[in-house]
Amino acid sequence: MAVSIYEVATEARVSIATVSRVLNGRPSAQVAPATQKRVREAALRLDYYPSGVARGLARGRMNTIGLVLYYEQPSVTSDPYLGPCLDGILAVHKRDHQNTVLFTKSSWAEALEHLPSFCNGHCDGLLVILPHTDSAIIGALAGLKVPFLLVGDSRDDPDLVCVDVDNVGAGRDAVRYLIGLGHRRIAAFCGNAIFCSSGQRLEGYRQAHEEAGLLYDPSLVRDGSYFPAPGSCDASVRALLDRPLAERPTAIFCFNDNIAIDTLHALRKHGIAVPQEMSVIGFDDVPAATAVHPALTTVRQPIRAIGERAADLLLAQINGAVVPGQKDLLPAQIIVRESTSPPPKLE
């Protein structure tokens, strides 16, 4: 067992209260210099350090933030979202001397089961990263009395605090950009409906159409999945190409880069030249976006900044400085590369 405050008190011939006072050095707590010296020396001699747990229990504060995230892939660190997000969070915690505890499970169901015993007392607050909209986790979290914040999710709930990219704005900008190039028929390849980002990006797509006076054509909007799955866009691409040329879209807004890259492959298979015959724009700007041919035009999320902002905001929230329902939406940025161009001229 480690040495406790009692040993130090005995060694320094004072009470444990005095030891505590000296070692916590509050300005108000006045201790005679000689006593202070005795205590410090005793602590040093005995190699004493206060127990974080006991202190946490007494103070009700652990200086620890929990990250709740789930991932199926074997690697967290190389996940294009989780990785940078983690980096941003860690940077802030490093600066503010907060410990970061990772609560990783293989499913939200499993997370749900173990979460309460984990975060109760253990963490001062929770950062919930990319939750599924269909998971009961948010409800469970609300039951615990721990402050928490959603990262990469900005669902429309007046009670939740969120930090996310401005998906609606980003979707609108992407489509505006395509419209600006001259495109008039633009398809949308959506992501998983369990992430609220997909619906929001679609809303941006809709808004851009509306403001440009373009008709919103539901047959141009296809469901899809954010996760890499080679060939998953074949059907959607084929459906587009099956249309008469005059009704065929000249651009595709893919809701993330996985989708975009798969779409590129599908188009190549069908002999469609990108960007000459079809423009493709992605979302995220993953590393692979520059490795593909043609290099992908895409909407870059400031993921690391989202992580940093989330960490900052949660700390503020723990200190009671955040209004419930606050949503911080960070702007995205269009990175123009080679997969977009004006539409082909009809001859």
Next chain:
Amino acid sequence: MAVSIYEVATEARVSIATVSRVLNGRPSAQVAPATQKRVREAALRLDYYPSGVARGLARGRMNTIGLVLYYEQPSVTSDPYLGPCLDGILAVHKRDHQNTVLFTKSSWAEALEHLPSFCNGHCDGLLVILPHTDSAIIGALAGLKVPFLLVGDSRDDPDLVCVDVDNVGAGRDAVRYLIGLGHRRIAAFCGNAIFCSSGQRLEGYRQAHEEAGLLYDPSLVRDGSYFPAPGSCDASVRALLDRPLAERPTAIFCFNDNIAIDTLHALRKHGIAVPQEMSVIGFDDVPAATAVHPALTTVRQPIRAIGERAADLLLAQINGAVVPGQKDLLPAQIIVRESTSPPPKLE
């Protein structure tokens, strides 16, 4: 404040002892089924979950493992060692329901300062990743009574438990491979001396020379740095090329891929063809090793497996099943690509 065990006891009309018994469900602790039911329902009704901190204090076990690591780069997750290592550790912790708390600081000095208050009680054990040999951190750690284990470091200390790649063996294999190709003069570009791996790889280099009856030539061994620093190998390369052709080495064993890649650049600048005029072998097998031309022959460390093994072993150590001084050295594997070939024939 969250609801405590007392409320549940009151609600269920039993003592807190009984609540604790029911909720921890030990086989020995026998509670009447009817009582059990009452307690469970009360807990459910009140939305009660035990406090991990209080439990930790009482049990002396937090089910939490601390990772001590320092990094200067802004990104942990994309670090070619830290990333995979983290993945391996997290995978094991996920399986064994251990929480992982990251203790990241910007320097070992800073880590040293905050470490005691952090890990005392907070963590059941510590994984210390890539410590510097000149840091006092190991001594400080020994002072705390927390079990710990070194990852990516297998220094020669009879008290320390370590998990690492077998650097000596890997260095020996790399040089054996070059000798097998016909090389007789092989240079070594070392890493930072503050990592014990560098000295160990050099020892392997030495052993391979000895067993082949080759003279160990100190002028062929150059100091260097593991960290990316374009141009840092220029001087070493030039020193090699300045030698008379007959004394010039025909191969270079670089102690990591950063060094190898920089060496490739330096050689190209001097118009030396790789591998025709000079073979180059690296260490680590980072992603960039395949992106460079010629693709790098290198020694692959099983980093993820090291992380997994370390997590496993620490858990065993916490449970008292590990002898002090135990060293687990995992084998490396040579990945042959395009940067090595037999030496040029003298004409």
Next chain:
DNA sequence: TTGTAGGCGTTATCAG
């Protein structure tokens, strides 16, 4: 300036 004592929320060891 210093000490006493109660509390933080559990677990675990006793009796009963």
Next chain:
DNA sequence: CTGATAACGCCTACAA
């Protein structure tokens, strides 16, 4: 089978 009660190690009024 169940209930007091003493740890666990620290903080912090309140007294002295």
